[in-house]
Structures are given as structure tokens and as C-alpha cells.
Amino acid sequence: MPGRSLDFPSWLADRVAHVEVVLDQFLPQEDVVPSMLHSAMRYAVLGGGKRVRAALVYAAGQACLSNGANSDAQLIALDHAAAAVEMIHAYSLVHDDLPCMDDDALRRGRPTVHVRFDEATAMLAGDALQPLAFELLADMPIAPALVVQATALLARASGSLGMAGGQAIDCESVGRVLTQEQLQQMHGMKTGAMLQASVLLGGVVAGAGSQTRTCLESYAQAIGLAFQVVDDILDVTSDTATLGKTAGKDAAENKPTYVSIMGLDGSRQLLNTLRGEAQTALLPMGACAASLAHLADYIVGRDR
Amino acid sequence: MPGRSLDFPSWLADRVAHVEVVLDQFLPQEDVVPSMLHSAMRYAVLGGGKRVRAALVYAAGQACLSNGANSDAQLIALDHAAAAVEMIHAYSLVHDDLPCMDDDALRRGRPTVHVRFDEATAMLAGDALQPLAFELLADMPIAPALVVQATALLARASGSLGMAGGQAIDCESVGRVLTQEQLQQMHGMKTGAMLQASVLLGGVVAGAGSQTRTCLESYAQAIGLAFQVVDDILDVTSDTATLGKTAGKDAAENKPTYVSIMGLDGSRQLLNTLRGEAQTALLPMGACAASLAHLADYIVGRDR
Numbered sequence: 001m002p003g004r005s006l007d008f009p010s011w012l013a014d015r016v017a018h019v020e021v022v023l024d025q026f027l028p029q030e031d032v033v034p035s036m037l038h039s040a041m042r043y044a045v046l047g048g049g050k051r052v053r054a055a056l057v058y059a060a061g062q063a064c065l066s067n068g069a070n071s072d073a074q075l076i077a078l079d080h081a082a083a084a085v086e087m088i089h090a091y092s093l094v095h096d097d098l099p100c101m102d103d104d105a106l107r108r109g110r111p112t113v114h115v116r117f118d119e120a121t122a123m124l125a126g127d128a129l130q131p132l133a134f135e136l137l138a139d140m141p142i143a144p145a146l147v148v149q150a151t152a153l154l155a156r157a158s159g160s161l162g163m164a165g166g167q168a169i170d171c172e173s174v175g176r177v178l179t180q181e182q183l184q185q186m187h188g189m190k191t192g193a194m195l196q197a198s199v200l201l202g203g204v205v206a207g208a209g210s211q212t213r214t215c216l217e218s219y220a221q222a223i224g225l226a227f228q229v230v231d232d233i234l235d236v237t238s239d240t241a242t243l244g245k246t247a248g249k250d251a252a253e254n255k256p257t258y259v260s261i262m263g264l265d266g267s268r269q270l271l272n273t274l275r276g277e278a279q280t281a282l283l284p285m286g287a288c289a290a291s292l293a294h295l296a297d298y299i300v301g302r303d304r
Numbered sequence: 305m306p307g308r309s310l311d312f313p314s315w316l317a318d319r320v321a322h323v324e325v326v327l328d329q330f331l332p333q334e335d336v337v338p339s340m341l342h343s344a345m346r347y348a349v350l351g352g353g354k355r356v357r358a359a360l361v362y363a364a365g366q367a368c369l370s371n372g373a374n375s376d377a378q379l380i381a382l383d384h385a386a387a388a389v390e391m392i393h394a395y396s397l398v399h400d401d402l403p404c405m406d407d408d409a410l411r412r413g414r415p416t417v418h419v420r421f422d423e424a425t426a427m428l429a430g431d432a433l434q435p436l437a438f439e440l441l442a443d444m445p446i447a448p449a450l451v452v453q454a455t456a457l458l459a460r461a462s463g464s465l466g467m468a469g470g471q472a473i474d475c476e477s478v479g480r481v482l483t484q485e486q487l488q489q490m491h492g493m494k495t496g497a498m499l500q501a502s503v504l505l506g507g508v509v510a511g512a513g514s515q516t517r518t519c520l521e522s523y524a525q526a527i528g529l530a531f532q533v534v535d536d537i538l539d540v541t542s543d544t545a546t547l548g549k550t551a552g553k554d555a556a557e558n559k560p561t562y563v564s565i566m567g568l569d570g571s572r573q574l575l576n577t578l579r580g581e582a583q584t585a586l587l588p589m590g591a592c593a594a595s596l597a598h599l600a601d602y603i604v605g606r607d608r
Contacts, residue, residue, distance in 0.1 A: 026537070028464055028465070032465075033489075034464070034469045034473045034476065036472065036476060036539035037468070037469060092431075095427060095428075095431060098404075100403075100424050100427060101403075101424050101427065118404075119404035120405050120472075120475045121472065121475070122490075123399060123404060123405070124468050124471055124472045124475070126431070127396075127430070127431075127434070128469065129436045129465050130431070130435070131434070131462045132463055134455060135455075135459035135463060138453075138456035138459060143448075144447075144449040144451065144452045145448040147452045148442050148448045148451045148452065148455075151438060151441035151442040151452075151455055152439060152443065154438075155439035157436070159433045159435035160341055160342060160432035160436065161331055161332070162435075164428050164431045164432035164435070165337075165338050165341060167428055168340065168425065168428045168432075170339070171425070171428070173337065185337075242498075
């Protein structure tokens with residue numbers, strides 16, 4: 001296994017704390033007009049969360065930078081990319097929680113944005129977080145050609161063939177029986193696409209070559225799927241207090257999940273296979289991929 | 305006046321027809337999964353409309369290109385930019401029409417997206433149109449540095465300090481009395497920002513120099529405001545059948561408008577002043593700005 005000497009818990013805690021500061025800086029202050037909208041955007045983005053996507057950007061970026069000279073500009077660009085994926089993620093949660101979607105009142109142990117503010121403000125806060133993410137990418141102080149690649153990556157991952165499309169399939173599939181293949185496609189789009197984009201964004205910003213990008217893609221595909229399998233397992237095995245969101249919701253709504261299709265044991269077996277695939281994909285990158293390797297274990301082993 | 309020899313009605317009809325074809329090509333087909341989402345996106349974008357924003361992109365682009373050699377790549381890039389602003393505009397209409405916002409059942413003479421489909425699909429269609437717009441910019445076949453500038457422009461114009469922010473102020477202001485200054489700020493963000501961005505995008509894509517960009521900015525600011533003043537006048541003087549959307553809605557909801565603050569005559573006077581400002585701004589550009597000059601008249605004189 002590459003790079004197991006890293007003090008991963010410290011690394012992760014440092015990155016999570018760092019991206020909170022970065023997000024705080026990039027979000028408009030609450031006293032900037034329109035004040036309520038900006039308050040809602042800050043509430044949505046700064047409300048905690050695991051920051052897995054930001055961590056993936058940093059881990060992938062650092063893995064690639066450690067091969068060469070890393071400039072301040074590249075480190076700043078990683079901050080922009082990490083903040084961008086967290087803003088897209090936050091917007092998707094705000095919209096998913098709305099009454100016309102999942103109608104959820106609790107997120108990360110706090111009232112959801114439309115409960116804390118109102119529906120119109122929640123929708124607009126989500127709407128405004130999207131262009132802020134793309135603005136952050138456009139403002140990255142690196143070669144314009146890399147900025148353009150990053151923009152295309154984020155746009156595809158969050159669009160109708162990525163995250164938003166997966167969400168649409170999810171809505172359409174309530175009460176229907178999906179095959180494992182269909183379920184995999186939905187989750188690959190809904191959750192996997194943005195996790196993959198996070199990994200690849202880190203690589204693109206850090207100027208990764210095509211060989212490294214291929215490693216990152218294989219790794220990203222495995223952890224993208226693994227993330228959703230864990231989510232489905234936790235929905236059954238955990239409780240609302242631990243999750244910070246309503247547990248048992250999928251079963252109550254008759255939503256197809258990995259657990260409902262493959263059972264708990266089958267899901268855990270799949271998880272192990274995916275963890276192995278992620279680690280294998282990183283082997284050619286050597287020790288510099290340590291944080292990525294640890295992140296795969298972290299995603300598989302998380303309890304919320 | 306520059307370039308009044310242009311056959312403007314033919315030019316505009318050609319551009320509108322052309323961007324319909326372009327939009328049709330750039331939107332995913334209805335048989336691509338998720339099929340209902342893509343149907344809703346197409347319904348939202350291809351449902352007619354004046355295509356003023358696309359026309360502004362083309363007019364500004366052609367004004368700048370006519371000064372030098374224009375390549376196929378630049379013309380393709382203008383198509384991307386024109387489609388991008390129309391997609392952002394379409395997403396904003398879909399979300400504005402939702403029950404938690406304006407709760408409107410009619411748009412362009414047809415049922416709104418959430419009436420024709422459902423609320424969740426309408427929200428996701430809007431959500432997915434945003435990244436598609438940024439993807440189109442990222443795919444422009446011009447110098448990456450210009451693509452990055454275009455991305456930053458569109459992101460700022462559509463974000464919390466632009467269109468989405470103006471919409472938020474609009475929501476907050478229902479039933480309250482705004483000063484003319486506050487009204488101007490709101491409309492400058494809600495409608496003006498994207499109209500301005502359309503003009504400037506055309507300039508950026510066509511490689512406009514800083515002097516030309518200054519002309520375009522002054523022009524864009526004037527027509528951005530004029531557009532909203534006309535909207536407010538039409539809400540009072542026109543009927544639902546002509547507008548293709550519910551007339552008299554602002555007054556019914558006690559929304560502040562130019563007419564409610566300045567009266568009908570005052571609003572028409574302001575309109576004439578803005579038309580003059582727009583034409584004056586174009587003078588340094590000469591005959592190549594003909595379509596922009598005509599567009600200013602068209603915006604002021606439109607009846608829907």
C-alpha cells in the first residue's frame with residue numbers, strides 16, 4: 001500500500017479546518033445585499049459536513065504536486081477547486097431537501113435551509129451557489145487551458161448527465177424496482193460523478209499527466225460507488241442522531257438501494273471489492289498517493 | 305446613427321431562427337436518460353421567446369468581428385455563448401415560475417414547466433441548465449484565456465450579485481415600498497446583469513479591445529435598464545394574450561415597479577433617455593454597430 005506512513009487523521013482534520021476558512025472567505029458576507037440570500041448561502045455551505053469532496057481535491061492535487069515544484073498559485077487554485085465542489089455539493093443538498101423533492105427538515109443535525117429561511121430563499125441560495133462555484137474556477141491563478149478543463153469537468157459532473165440527472169432518475173424511481181445496473185447508473189450520476197470530478201479536478205489543477213489521470217479516474221470510479229453503498233448501508237444500520245439526517249428514509253419511501261437489492265452482506269462484500277479496486281488504482285502513483293489511499297478507507301469505514 | 309442601412313427585421317429573424325437550431329443541437333435529446341429531465345429542459349428552452357439575449361451576443365460579436373478577420377471558430381464560439389445566455393435565462397424563468405416563487409401557470413402562452421411536468425422535474429431542469437451553459441462556454445474553440453473571461457462574466461452576472469441576487473431582492477420587496485434607487489439596483493441585478501453579460505460576452509468572444517469593451521458596457525447598462533422599464537410599462541398597458549404571461553401581476557401583488565414609482569409618463573421619459581444613452585455609447589464603434597443600435601430600438605419599442 002502506498003504511503004501508509006501519513007498521519008491521516010491529522011491531515012484530514014487540517015484540510016477540513018482549512019477548507020472551512022477558505023469557504024468562509026469565498027462566500028459573500030451576510031451584510032452584503034441581498035443580505036438574506038447571502039445568509040442562506042453561508043448557512044447552507046458552512047453548516048459542517050464531512051468535506052469529503054474538498055479532501056479529495058486536496059489529496060489528488062497534493063499527490064500530483066509532490067512530483068514536481070508546487071507553486072503558491074497551484075495551492076491557491078486547489079483552494080478554489082475544493083471550495084467549488086463543496087459549493088456544488090451544498091447547493092444540491094439545499095435543493096434536495098426542498099418540499100418538492102425529499103421534503104427533509106433536518107440536515108447535518110440542523111434545520112434545513114428552507115425551514116430556517118423560506119422555500120424561495122432556499123431555492124435561490126442553491127441557484128446562486130452554482131455560478132459562485134464556476135466563478136471560483138474561472139478565478140484560479142493557473143494556466144487558462146487548465147481552468148477551461150476544470151470548468152468542463154465540473155459542468156459535466158453536475159449537469160443532466162451527472163449529479164442533476166442522477167437526482168432526476170432517483171425521483172422517477174420512487175416505488176419502482178430497479179435492476180442493480182440501473183441503480184449503479186443512478187448513483188454513478190447522482191453521487192459518483194461529483195466525487196470523481198473532485199479527484200480529477202485536483203489532478204487537473206496540479207497539472208497531472210495522462211498516466212496519472214488514468215490512475216485517478218479508476219480510483220475515483222471505485223470510491224464514487226463505494227460512497228453510495230456505504231450511504232445505503234448506514235440508512236439501514238445507523239440512527240438519525242448519528243447520521244445528522246433522517247435514517248431509514250429510503251426503506252420508508254420504498255426507494256431502491258444497494259441493501260434492498262443485494263442485501264446487507266452482499267453490499268458489504270461489494271464495498272470490500274471497491275476498496276481493493278481503489279487501492280490498486282493508486283499503486284502506480286506510489287507514496288505520494290497516501291492521502292488518497294487513506295481517504296478510500298475513510299469513505300468505506302465512515303459511520304455518518 | 306451608425307449603420308441604419310441594415311435590414312434589421314431580416315437580421316433579427318435570421319438570428320432567432322439560427323439560435324433555435326443551435327439550442328436544439330446543444331440540448332440533450334429526449335430519448336437520452338434521464339428522459340423526462342431532458343424533455344423538461346428542452347420544453348423550457350425551446351418554448352419560443354424573443355431571444356433578445358442571444359441577439360445581443362451575436363450583434364456585439366459581429367460588431368467586433370467586422371473590424372478584422374473572423375474565423376469559423378469565432379462564429380462557433382458566438383453560437384456557444386448565445387446558447388449559454390439563453391439557457392441561463394430559461395433556467396431563471398423555470399425557477400421563477402415555481403409555486404414557491406411567482407407561482408405562475410402561464411409562460412410564453414404555454415403551461416409553465418412545473419405545470420406541464422412536475423415541481424421536482426422543473427427544479428432539476430433549471431438546475432441542470434446552469435452547468436450546461438458553463439459547459440458550452442468551456443467548449444468554445446477560442447483562446448482559453450478568452451473562455452475563462454467569458455466564464456467569469458457569465459458566473460458573476462447570474463450569481464448572488466447579479467440575476468439570482470436581484471430575484472432575491474424582488475422576493476423580499478413584495479408589499480414594501482422601494483425608492484427609485486433601490487428599484488434600479490434590483491432590476492440592474494435581476495434583468496440588467498444578464499443583458500449586459502450577453503453584450504459583453506459577444507465582445508469577449510470576438511476579441512474586443514478595451515476601448516470597444518467600454519462602449520459595449522455603456523450601451524449594455526442603458527439597454528439593461530430600458531428592458532425592465534418596458535416590462536413594467538407593458539405589465540400595465542398590455543394584456544395577457546399579447547404578453548404570453550399574466551398581465552397586471554405586479555400591481556395585483558403590490559410589487560414596486562417603475563410605473564408605480566414614476567408613473568407611466570415618467571417611465572416613458574426615462575425610456576427615451578436610456579435609448580439615447582445606448583445610441584450615444586455606440587457612436588465610436590461606427591457602422592459595424594448597426595445591429596446593436598437597432599436592438600436598442602427594438603427593446604424600447606417591443607410590445608411583449
